[in-house]
Amino acid sequence: MGRKRIKPGKVRLTEVAALAGVSPITVSRFFRNPDTVSAGRRLRIESAAKDLGYVPNLAARALASQRTEVIGVLIPSLTNNVFSDVLRGIYDAFEGSRYSIQLANTRYSLLQEERLLRLFVMQKPAGLIVTGVDQTAEGRAIVQAADCPVVQIMETGPEPIDMMIGFSHVDACYAAISHLLAQGCRRIGFLGARMDPRVQRRLQGYQNAMKAAGVFDPRLIVTTAVPTSTTIGGNLFSDLMLKAPDVDAVFCANDDLALGVLFECQRRHIAVPEQIAIVGFNDMEFMASAVPTLTSVRTNRYEMGLRAATMIMDEVEGRPVAERVVDLGFEVMERQSSTLQRAAAVPADRASGTKW
Amino acid sequence: MGRKRIKPGKVRLTEVAALAGVSPITVSRFFRNPDTVSAGRRLRIESAAKDLGYVPNLAARALASQRTEVIGVLIPSLTNNVFSDVLRGIYDAFEGSRYSIQLANTRYSLLQEERLLRLFVMQKPAGLIVTGVDQTAEGRAIVQAADCPVVQIMETGPEPIDMMIGFSHVDACYAAISHLLAQGCRRIGFLGARMDPRVQRRLQGYQNAMKAAGVFDPRLIVTTAVPTSTTIGGNLFSDLMLKAPDVDAVFCANDDLALGVLFECQRRHIAVPEQIAIVGFNDMEFMASAVPTLTSVRTNRYEMGLRAATMIMDEVEGRPVAERVVDLGFEVMERQSSTLQRAAAVPADRASGTKW
């Protein structure tokens, strides 16, 4: 026959109900929505629960109600601090709500992502936040099966799974390169690490801008599959100097690389921006305090996380979400590292700090 | 009476069992431990599950088995990239295992920590990883009630809740200051931000070392409750220069501050290390590539996360954990920013890169 009898010390809804002199279902209602219970019983239940040290069993709740209050979040890297800002936004938004977050790390692998999505779906999450737009067909199918609100973050693109919030990496990089061109730079190098889909799209933006200006040269592109770091930034710059000693500017696909380039320039006694201009991407906090201050493309990562989370909650709780695809834009933060005295050969139609 | 009849499309263990021609419990066994099922049935079940698109229901599993495979992780900040290394270790260790991680953010608030612990306990986690040793009595009680392995990380201290892995922040800072003293520095400033418990202990180590050398001066200490950042590093250094213009070295409670100090020195044309030596804490990646390279105290954060996770798994799976309290030590990475030509007045008994 069945299992061992009930442990004596265990406190269930039933025990609380008995002590409070109400039915278990009323206690259940009290915990989910206190307002639906009359004031008198509310007090009795409250004190009974406290006396017994009652702790709701989430598994039982999830099984009976066929849903959970877990939000699954999938990001490709924990090391890349770009994501920590997004996460902060997400965590801040869910702060104090009844939802809890389950964070998983795809390591930039689509297969890993599939595996994790499958795992999430088993938990019947209330919502899902995934990074990027490059899910496999299988991955999309799994998400669809979850039958819950989904937000894709970090970039915008066609065919959202459900909702989407981000910006165009192609346009953002195009704008950064345009700024350098406007400063009179012509031999603009591109440094990229990891080369994940979003960095690829930045490279695309670079190519578009360089070709449009008629100054594209593949030798100016130096990339590596290795994850980004300050050291790698210095190394890539050294490689670039070998391939194209005449560079007058460097666009770095992210800020760590830019900092590495700055250090390498200091090491080589190359004047920034006089001899070489530097532009980064993401506008990390340190960019504005470096010497010289470093130009970067600001992306609204915190807001992205915050709004993604809000979109999920609105959708779950039945509030209509007006904008299901949000482009947060970006801003080229022009600083000393790319501000040149020399006459701009390209019209400087993109003024300082232009919002796109 | 009860609820609506079963949805027709739903795939449960029972459906898979029927199609495979076995009993539900056998299917259950197959999913938890395929080896306990004979090869013939294994194949039949596998194909049946695939045909039906069966997805196990984790809530039901958790309810029936009275446990989950969720590991709760509590960290105080998502922005402070000290934790991203620890997290990477944790995620790497659980990678491919059956456990999944639930990460929560206490924001350096003990009350918040309590709330989150309470939330975790409702899920009956398989294990818990918490940051620091300063839980409230209430918090400790909640954790104890969870009745699962617990590892405290980031520092060592007396009275572990269960297991513990970290290092002594007092000793680590003491060693860093000793290094500066050995270089002949006497007016050593202390810069600290956020001032969480671990930074407080670093300050303690600083005071111990300075007093032991007879050179303690409270005017050399500049701190703020604001979270750490490069900009704050510059600001704190400026404050320090006002309070004590004769400083010959700065110890920064973390590396962001140190970078900010370096930039501020560049701005003020103060030679590092000739006029002022700089030492940071944590040994972030960029410290070794700065110009000059920056001395820091390396802490083994990745290993800490990895081993904390391993300890949890060992404990859960019944493998005895030999070392329940692990001191990972630290290493003073002596670099250009604190290496002085001038004669050392204090015996340099702590050679370069000494492991403690």
Add this chain to the structure above:
DNA sequence: CAACCGCGTGATAGCGCTGTCAATATCGCT
């Protein structure tokens, strides 16, 4: 004054899975 509504409450019947123990099949060995 009957019909109707909405609120607060309760009884019932599962949600989908697994722990426990029993039953059966298989095997090695004397």
Add this chain to the structure above:
DNA sequence: AGCGATATTGACAGCGCTATCACGCGGTTG
């Protein structure tokens, strides 16, 4: 062949909670 030991399988009874429907009650409506 006979025996116990071992592997494999199954029956049963919940795990603790909530969806659903039913009911009683006071007040509103035509």
